[in-house]
Amino acid sequence: MSNPNQKSFPVTWDQFHRDSRALAWRLASLGPFDAVVAIARGGLVPAAIVARELNIRTVETVAAKSYDHQNQSGIKILKEISQPVFELAKQGGKILIVDDLVDTGNTARVVREMLPGAHFATVYAKPKGREMVDTFITEVSQDTWIFFPWDLDVAYVAPISGGTD
Ligand SMILES: O=P(O)(O)OC[C@H]1O[C@H](OP(=O)(O)OP(=O)(O)O)[C@H](O)[C@@H]1O
Numbered sequence: 001m002s003n004p005n006q007k008s009f010p011v012t013w014d015q016f017h018r019d020s021r022a023l024a025w026r027l028a029s030l031g032p033f034d035a036v037v038a039i040a041r042g043g044l045v046p047a048a049i050v051a052r053e054l055n056i057r058t059v060e061t062v063a064a065k066s067y068d069h070q071n072q073s074g075i076k077i078l079k080e081i082s083q084p085v086f087e088l089a090k091q092g093g094k095i096l097i098v099d100d101l102v103d104t105g106n107t108a109r110v111v112r113e114m115l116p117g118a119h120f121a122t123v124y125a126k127p128k129g130r131e132m133v134d135t136f137i138t139e140v141s142q143d144t145w146i147f148f149p150w151d152l153d154v155a156y157v158a159p160i161s162g163g164t165d
């Protein structure tokens with residue numbers, strides 16, 4: 001952890017599924033959406049859950065890289081959104097962009113510029129990036145690092161007595 005005072009928020013698969021489904025419920029009344037654009041890689045899982053719950057069959061991705069573990073670099077677009085989604089948007093299609101979280105908002109800013117009329121949703125939001133997101137479920141403090149289920153494993157912890165079990 002880069003900052004020793006940083007709080008951590010570990011999220012299990014079960015909780016992430018519940019929170020992603022809660023996001024789908026929130027979005028259900030704002031649709032219907034014609035396509036979902038997942039921001040890879042973190043947006044892939046919530047986008048799949050939202051697409052299933054809202055019965056959206058057109059699922060596209062944009063690959064954006066902005067962190068090496070906990071250190072943010074500039075945003076690099078590694079894979080662009082495909083042309084048919086831009087066509088759909090031009091013809092008035094409703095596009096939903098999904099990511100796992102917004103932190104500084106830098107990734108959201110870059111992707112929003114690609115599809116200005118799209119609805120941008122994340123499962124979690126930190127205060128700095130919150131204004132970039134149209135719909136999110138849970139706000140966490142700026143000094144919290146969210147550990148997603150794909151970054152975690154079940155591990156041994158020693159007894160509180162400090163002895164060996
Ligand atoms: O609001 P920001 O400060 O831009 O941070 C949020 C972005 O950072 C993480 O992605 P990352 O770039 O780590 O790539 P990954 O999704 O492939 O892990 C996360 O999945 C968001 O996309």
Ligand SMILES: [Mg+2]
Pocket residue numbers: 039040041042043064099
């Ligand atoms: Mg990401």
